[in-house]
Structures are given as C-alpha cells and as structure tokens.
Amino acid sequence: MRDVVVSNTDPNLTNTEGFNDSEPSIAIDPTTPDQIVITTFADPWVLSPPSNAALWYSGDGGITWTKKLAIPPPPNVAEALGCPCDQTVDYGHGGILYGTFLTGHSGPPSTTNVYSASTIKPLKPAFWNWLAPGGTAQRTNLFGFNNSDQPWVLVNRDPTISTQDNVYVGYDDFLDFDQRVSTAKSAANPPSFTLDNSTGISTCCVNPGHRLAVNPNNGYIYSAFQRWAGTGSGDSQRIDYRLNRSTDGGASWIVNGSSDGMLVATVDSTQPTPKFGTVNALLGGVDHAAVDPITGDIYYVYGNRDSATGNKRLSIARLQDNGVGGVTLVSTNFVTGQVQAALPSVAVNADGNIGVLYDTFDGFSGGFPMFTAHFSTSTDHGVTFLDSALETFLSSSADNGFSGQRVLGDYQQVKAVGSVFNGVFCGNGVPFGRPFSNMDPIFFRVTLL
Amino acid sequence: MKRQFSILFVCFVVFSAAVSQFADSSTEAYLSSQDASEIRPVILYAQWIGKNLDVEGANFGDGATVFVDGQRLKTVNADNFPSSFLFAKKAKKKVARNQAITLQVQNPDGETSDPFPFYSGFLLTMDDSGSVLHLNVGDRFLLFLPPHGEPPTLGWGVGIGGLDPTAMKRNTNDLPIPRAQGFFEAVHPGQFTISADASPLCPPLPPEQCTPRGANFGRFDLVVFVE
Numbered sequence: 001m002r003d004v005v006v007s008n009t010d011p012n013l014t015n016t017e018g019f020n021d022s023e024p025s026i027a028i029d030p031t032t033p034d035q036i037v038i039t040t041f042a043d044p045w046v047l048s049p050p051s052n053a054a055l056w057y058s059g060d061g062g063i064t065w066t067k068k069l070a071i072p073p074p075p076n077v078a079e080a081l082g083c084p085c086d087q088t089v090d091y092g093h094g095g096i097l098y099g100t101f102l103t104g105h106s107g108p109p110s111t112t113n114v115y116s117a118s119t120i121k122p123l124k125p126a127f128w129n130w131l132a133p134g135g136t137a138q139r140t141n142l143f144g145f146n147n148s149d150q151p152w153v154l155v156n157r158d159p160t161i162s163t164q165d166n167v168y169v170g171y172d173d174f175l176d177f178d179q180r181v182s183t184a185k186s187a188a189n190p191p192s193f194t195l196d197n198s199t200g201i202s203t204c205c206v207n208p209g210h211r212l213a214v215n216p217n218n219g220y221i222y223s224a225f226q227r228w229a230g231t232g233s234g235d236s237q238r239i240d241y242r243l244n245r246s247t248d249g250g251a252s253w254i255v256n257g258s259s260d261g262m263l264v265a266t267v268d269s270t271q272p273t274p275k276f277g278t279v280n281a282l283l284g285g286v287d288h289a290a291v292d293p294i295t296g297d298i299y300y301v302y303g304n305r306d307s308a309t310g311n312k313r314l315s316i317a318r319l320q321d322n323g324v325g326g327v328t329l330v331s332t333n334f335v336t337g338q339v340q341a342a343l344p345s346v347a348v349n350a351d352g353n354i355g356v357l358y359d360t361f362d363g364f365s366g367g368f369p370m371f372t373a374h375f376s377t378s379t380d381h382g383v384t385f386l387d388s389a390l391e392t393f394l395s396s397s398a399d400n401g402f403s404g405q406r407v408l409g410d411y412q413q414v415k416a417v418g419s420v421f422n423g424v425f426c427g428n429g430v431p432f433g434r435p436f437s438n439m440d441p442i443f444f445r446v447t448l449l
Numbered sequence: 450m451k452r453q454f455s456i457l458f459v460c461f462v463v464f465s466a467a468v469s470q471f472a473d474s475s476t477e478a479y480l481s482s483q484d485a486s487e488i489r490p491v492i493l494y495a496q497w498i499g500k501n502l503d504v505e506g507a508n509f510g511d512g513a514t515v516f517v518d519g520q521r522l523k524t525v526n527a528d529n530f531p532s533s534f535l536f537a538k539k540a541k542k543k544v545a546r547n548q549a550i551t552l553q554v555q556n557p558d559g560e561t562s563d564p565f566p567f568y569s570g571f572l573l574t575m576d577d578s579g580s581v582l583h584l585n586v587g588d589r590f591l592l593f594l595p596p597h598g599e600p601p602t603l604g605w606g607v608g609i610g611g612l613d614p615t616a617m618k619r620n621t622n623d624l625p626i627p628r629a630q631g632f633f634e635a636v637h638p639g640q641f642t643i644s645a646d647a648s649p650l651c652p653p654l655p656p657e658q659c660t661p662r663g664a665n666f667g668r669f670d671l672v673v674f675v676e
Contacts, residue, residue, distance in 0.1 A: 015581065016580075016581055017579075018578075018579045018580050018581045018642075018670055018671060018672040019578070019579040019670050020644055020668065020670040023665070041665060041668060042579070043579065078530070082667070083665075084665075085664045085665045085666065086663060086664055086665060102664055102665075104664070112662075112664050149662045149663050149664050150662075150663045150664075172662070172663075174657070174660055174662065204660065205661065206661055207661045207662065207663050272661045279608070283661050283662065283663040284663045367614075368610065395610065396610045396611065396642050396644065397608030397609070397610035397642065397644045398608060398609070398610055398614075399608070400606040400607055400608030400609075400644070400645075400646070401606060402604070402605075402606020402607075402608075402646060402648070403606075403648070404604075404606060404646050404647075404648035405606050405608060405646045406646060406665075407608075407644070410663040430612075435640075436581075436611060436612060436640045436642070436672050436674070437610060437611045437612050437640070437642060438642065438672060
C-alpha cells in the first residue's frame with residue numbers, strides 16, 4: 001500500500017501537494033500490469049497559458065509514483081477550463097490508456113459534457129489523442145448535451161470480433177433523465193464514439209450512480225444504476241438498484257425483455273444526504289458491479305440500510321445468465337457487518353474471487369470524522385467475506401454545514417488483472433508520513449493466497 | 450518558492466478561464482432587460498496575481514479599461530478570451546493597500562459595468578487552490594471564491610481542518626467584499642487546512658440545476674502553516 005504523494009519520484013511533493021486528491025480512478029495495463037495510472041481531483045486544465053491536468057503514474061507496480069501534468073485539454077473546448085470535473089480511466093489491449101472527462105459548469109445554463117482521449121504514453125502530453133474533427137474535440141455524449149454527468153469508461157473485447165476492443169463510456173443524461181452508454185467500436189487511438197444508447201430512465205432525488213461492468217470472455221457489457229423509489233425509513237431513501245445488459249457491443253440494451261433493465265433489489269439507502277460521515281454527500285450513488293471472468297456471473301454491490309439496526313451496510317447480489325437470453329438473481333448477502341459503509345467498488349479476479357473496496361464511518365476523533373478504508377474478499381461467490389482494514393484515517397475537514405461537501409468524492413475504484421487486485425481510495429496522508437493533514441490517493445495491491 | 454509561484458499562477462489561469470465560461474451564459478440574465486444596443490460589461494470575479502489585477506466577466510470590448518476607485522488603469526484584453534478577461538498590469542502599485550476598493554470596467558463605447566467591490570490587501574482567491582501557505586502569527590488574509598453573479602448562483606461550503614484548526618480565527622463580519630468567505634487570522638503556531646466545495650444555488654437557478662449531480666463544480670483547497 002502506498003500514498004502516491006509520499007512514495008513519489010518528487011520527494012518534495014509531500015510538502016507541497018495541497019490538493020484534496022479525492023474521487024480516484026485507476027487503470028492497470030493488462031499486458032504490463034506494473035504500469036498503472038491514477039487520476040484524482042488534482043491540478044485542472046488551464047488553457048491560457050496552456051497547462052495540462054494531472055495524473056499519477058507508476059511503472060513498477062505501484063511502489064513509486066510520478067505526478068505529471070500530462071493530460072492536455074480537449075481542443076477548442078472552453079468549458080474544459082477548470083476541469084476535469086469528473087474523470088475515469090481504463091486500459092485496453094496494446095497498451096492504450098483511455099480516459100473520459102467531464103467538462104463544464106453548473107450554469108446557468110448547465111454546460112456539462114463528456115470528452116474522451118487515449119494514449120500509449122500517459123506521461124507524454126504529445127501522445128494524448130482527442131478525436132477533433134475540424135480542430136474541435138468531439139463530444140463523447142451524443143445525447144444529454146450540456147447536461148451530462150459522471151462519465152465511467154471501461155474497455156472490453158467486442159462480442160463478435162474477439163480481437164477487437166471497444167470503448168464504453170457510461171454517463172448520466174440529465175436532459176432526457178436516463179442513463180446512457182456511448183460506444184466507440186474498434187478502440188482506436190483516439191476513440192470515435194458513434195453509438196449512444198439509453199440503458200434505463202432515471203428519476204429525481206438521487207444520483208443514478210451509473211456504473212459499468214464487462215465480461216471479458218464474451219464481450220457482454222452491463223450497466224448498473226439506481227433509481228429513487230420513494231422515501232425510506234429514518235433518513236434513508238427507497239432505492240431500486242437496476243441492471244441492464246448489451247450483448248451486441250452497445251447497439252442495443254435489453255435484459256429479461258426490458259429495455260429499462262431488470263430490478264436487482266429494492267432497499268433503503270441513505271443518500272445523497274445526510275452526508276456520509278458528516279463530510280461526504282453521496283452524489284455518485286452507492287452501487288457498483290463486476291463480472292466473474294470464469295463463470296460470467298455478475299456481482300452487484302449496493303447500499304442497504306439494515307432495517308433492524310438502521311446501519312448503512314453493503315449487500316452483494318449474485319446474478320447469472322439463465323442461458324435463454326436473460327439474467328436471474330441467484331442470491332443476496334451482506335458484504336459488511338453492522339457498520340456505516342459507502343463508496344463501494346467490486347472486482348472479480350481470474351480465480352473467481354471477489355474483492356470489495358469500501359469505506360466505513362467510524363465516529364469522531366478530536367472533532368473530525370474518522371473513516372476506515374476496507375478491502376473485503378470472498379472465495380465462496382459472495383456468501384461470506386473476510387475483511388481487511390486498509391487505513392483508518394481522519395477526514396482533513398469537519399462538517400462545513402454545506403450539503404454538497406465531498407471530502408472523499410463520489411467513487412473510488414478497485415480492478416482485477418489476472419489474480420491480482422489493484423485499487424485506490426482517498427485517505428489521509430498523515431499516517432504515511434505527510435507533514436500535514438491532506439486527502440491523498442492511496443494505492444493498494446492485493447494477491448489472495 | 451519558484452515552484453509555489455508557478456502553482457499559483459497556473460491555478461489563477463485555471464479559474465480565470467473557468468469563470469469566463471460562466472460569462473457568456475450567466476450574463477444572459479443580467480442583460481435580458483437591457484437594450485440590445487447597450488450591452489454593458491459585467492464583472493463576475495477578480496483576482497490579484499502578484500502586482501497584476503485580473504478582472505473576469507463578460508461583454509468586455511476590445512480596448513476596455515479597468516478603473517479602480519475611478520482611477521483608470523492600463524488594461525489589456527486576454528488573447529484567448531478578450532471579451533471575458535482583462536489584465537491591468539502592475540495595478541497594485543497604484544492602489545492603496547489593505548482597503549476596500551471598487552472596480553469598474555468601461556468599454557470604448559462608454560458603457561460601464563456596475564461597481565464591483567474588491568480588496569487591496571492580502572487576498573486569497575481560486576488561483577491559490579492546491580497550494581501550501583506559510584504565515585506568521587498575526588497574519589491575516591481574506592478568502593474570496595467566485596459567486597458567479599449577483600445574486601450568487603454558486604454557493605461555497607467552507608470547511609476548516611488540519612492538525613490544529615484552532616491555529617486560525619475566522620471573522621465574517623465587516624468584509625470589504627460582501628460575498629467573501631471571511632478573514633482568516635493566524636493566532637498561534639500550528640497547521641490548518643481550508644477546503645471549500647461549490648454547488649449551484651437554486652434559486653436563483655431553476656430547480657433542475659440542483660438535481661443531485663456528481664459533477665465537481667468547484668473546489669478550493671489550501672494548507673496553511675503558522676510559524
């Protein structure tokens with residue numbers, strides 16, 4: 001486990017990095033797994049004079065890291081200034097890294113859009129490519145113009161042409177109130193997004209928490225999202241957690257005969273407020289999914305307020321392809337014990353073992369909320385979990401009385417390459433040697449024995 | 450030191466530019482009641498960058514001029530976004546220190562912006578985000594994050610943290626810039642952080658702009674050591 005600010009090729013960065021490096025995303029090169037890229041809310045884009053957005057790079061499996069202002073802004077997109085306003089990254093084959101970035105501002109009127117780029121040399125700005133016909137970057141969101149949110153990129157093999165990668169970007173469309181997946185068939189460098197289809201409608205009151213999952217064996221892609229279903233018990237909301245699927249490379253989305261997806265669970269979940277741990281509004285939902293690369297089973301983790309205790313626990317649903325074109329819910333179990341949990345991310349490794357990254361709120365110390373980042377693993381298809389605490393830390397800020405406060409961000413990520421889990425969460429750097437309290441990207445790598 | 454300046458400068462440009470995005474759209478509201486032939490310049494935000502003054506807004510004509518308390522300053526339009534950014538070089542040399550001042554922009558056709566309250570003392574703005582600041586006991590600064598209009602369309606939640614948040618004292622009374630987040634004064638040695646999150650405000654924005662979106666609409670982070 002490493003604080004990427006402290007374990008850095010710039011030894012002075014530990015004294016100078018003052019950005020709240022929240023909402024981390026991670027990409028691991030499947031052909032060279034020691035090559036890893038992380039993005040966080042660090043240095044944004046500057047167009048005049050030109051300055052790039054930051055990324056964190058490791059070429060030695062996460063032991064040492066380099067921060068580089070390497071990601072150039074999308075060409076001729078004024079709304080990119082001051083962003084990325086959300087971002088995720090993922091590697092395809094051939095060493096191509098793909099990144100998708102939210103640009104824009106709240107308005108009036110809102111002008112949030114998604115742009116995507118790719119590179120074979122993440123640290124070299126000149127190698128980042130945007131598809132920019134006529135000199136202006138092409139939007140990834142073919143719908144939801146000026147009203148997009150939370151882009152989430154994953155790369156997967158094409159369902160028909162197994163040697164071909166496709167790039168999928170899921171996002172929220174607040175113009176048409178649905179979730180969509182924009183697809184670049186034949187993952188070129190840069191990607192060209194030509195398909196953009198809805199995976200289900202959204203409703204008010206909670207963020208759709210739109211996340212993607214891929215089956216690397218058959219090229220299927222899954223869209224996980226949540227929908228408000230009413231007021232829940234206590235301070236919670238009633239949430240429908242839903243799943244949709246494309247078996248044809250993003251051209252159509254349908255599961256169990258419904259283009260609106262299937263219901264995985266309807267439970268209570270406390271989101272977006274009261275803030276998690278009093279400092280983090282859950283504006284990215286409480287859901288994530290991953291596919292077992294061996295069996296094709298889908299594991300869907302979601303926030304589930306325990307009706308008996310009121311605790312904000314996490315559950316996991318196991319779903320299976322039923323062999324006749326549909327998906328069937330097999331089982332649900334709790335991932336966590338009686339804790340207050342959020343920000344789940346799930347991955348399944350090549351051995352079929354499940355890893356779930358999440359945070360718990362553990363109370364207060366010295367007036368500051370205390371969190372623990374956990375990594376829980378299951379070797380029995382999600383029936384039982386063995387929990388490991390990664391870091392217990394204090395928030396760098398207390399409750400600021402503002403409903404939109406997000407010290408940790410909307411998400412964090414764990415991904416599996418082969419049998420190895422690689423993840424990143426937002427933790428305090430002090431336990432790693434930082435001279436001041438600051439939220440940093442904390443990388444971890446887990447191999448189950 | 451050089452690195453720190455670099456960070457500050459980069460951040461300055463980031464937010465300067467970011468505000469320009471707001472300029473074209475948000476000023477529609479300002480201008481809706483005006484005669485199309487009388488497009489007035491609008492100031493949305495301003496920052497000191499060293500001795501230079503950066504003024505951000507909309508409808509700045511080529512050759513527009515910045516005035517401070519009625520005093521004309523030598524002004525240039527920004528190359529990339531001339532209608533949204535004006536720079537008054539070495540402006541701080543011509544302004545009395547540590548006092549409330551008023552900015553205005555006048556276009557060549559004589560159209561003049563509304564007065565914009567500002568401050569000539571130790572002022573921290575968006576360009577300072579992400580930096581580490583070293584202060585002595587007794588030092589104080591004003592924090593001013595962009596409101597994006599009058600009334601503000603962007604709200605800032607400010608959190609104080611770090612190893613010793615009592616090392617500073619915050620005062621929100623009698624601010625020279627009414628929309629500023631307050632004066633922060635170093636009262637004893639220690640380390641604290643200031644973090645702020647921005648969210649759209651409804652009203653004045655329509656309700657749909659305040660749906661639970663995950664976009665990061667603005668963030669300010671600062672680490673302060675009091676020595």
